[in-house]
Amino acid sequence: DAGVIQSPRHEVTEMGQEVTLRCKPISGHDYLFWYRQTMMRGLELLIYFNNNVPIDDSGMPEDRFSAKMPNASFSTLKIQPSEPRDSAVYFCASSFRRDSPLHFGNGTRLTVT
Amino acid sequence: QKEVEQDPGPLSVPEGAIVSLNCTYSNSAFQYFMWYRQYSRKGPELLMYTYSSGNKEDGRFTAQVDKSSKYISLFIRDSQPSDSATYLCAMSASGAGGTSYGKLTFGQGTILTVHP
Numbered sequence: 500d501a502g503v504i505q506s507p508r509h510e511v512t513e514m515g516q517e518v519t520l521r522c523k524p525i526s527g528h529d530y531l532f533w534y535r536q537t538m539m540r541g542l543e544l545l546i547y548f549n550n551n552v553p554i555d556d557s558g559m560p561e562d563r564f565s566a567k568m569p570n571a572s573f574s575t576l577k578i579q580p581s582e583p584r585d586s587a588v589y590f591c592a593s594s595f596r597r598d599s600p601l602h603f604g605n606g607t608r609l610t611v612t
Numbered sequence: 613q614k615e616v617e618q619d620p621g622p623l624s625v626p627e628g629a630i631v632s633l634n635c636t637y638s639n640s641a642f643q644y645f646m647w648y649r650q651y652s653r654k655g656p657e658l659l660m661y662t663y664s665s666g667n668k669e670d671g672r673f674t675a676q677v678d679k680s681s682k683y684i685s686l687f688i689r690d691s692q693p694s695d696s697a698t699y700l701c702a703m704s705a706s707g708a709g710g711t712s713y714g715k716l717t718f719g720q721g722t723i724l725t726v727h728p
Contacts, residue, residue: 541700541718541719542702542716542718543718544715544716544717590655600658600661601658604655605653605654605655606654
């Protein structure tokens with residue numbers, strides 16, 4: 500079991516650029532979550548999907564953020580345009596079903612200068 | 613006021629000590645309670661999961677939930693240097709409307725160091 504795979508591990512970009520983060524959930528998991536972790540705010544849920552359908556995106560901070568899940572094995576989180584305050588570690592997690600534990604990837608550390 | 617409050621520490625203990633980590637919360641709808649461990653540069657990994665009030669033991673780890681006081685604890689017995697990490701409490705409300713167990717609210721995390 501390869502676990503949840505995220506890419507890239509690190510991303511450094513300039514303000515105003517588009518950033519795309521990628522996630523491959525564990526095969527067979529029906530739920531996929533995007534979280535953001537900062538020192539100030541801790542871990543926050545941004546959006547989650549069930550069977551590739553976005554269920555709750557109330558945590559997405561602004562219209563600059565968008566997430567897609569075109570199939571069961573791939574999801575993207577896009578920020579356009581990026582701003583310095585978007586600097587954080589972004590985690591993807593997946594779970595088998597509604598009452599199963601979440602399995603987190605190792606995150607993407609984003610720095611926007 | 614945050615929904616979940618957790619003392620960030622840092623907490624430093626000698627090897628073999630008993631460690632007590634705690635969280636308080638304000639949302640009475642929370643039904644599922646979890647503890648995650650996060651090593652540096654890694655994602656959180658689930659340590660313990662409990663539903664509603666009560667105790668749960670797994671090896672050196674014991675999780676306690678007191679819903680009447682809105683208070684949860686994690687105890688680590690015979691702590692080891694490999695337990696050095698950030699410990700995060702997390703909670704979720706069950707309910708209709710598609711609310712998922714996985715929609716977690718996290719505490720800020722407590723940094724624990726166990727020195728030999």
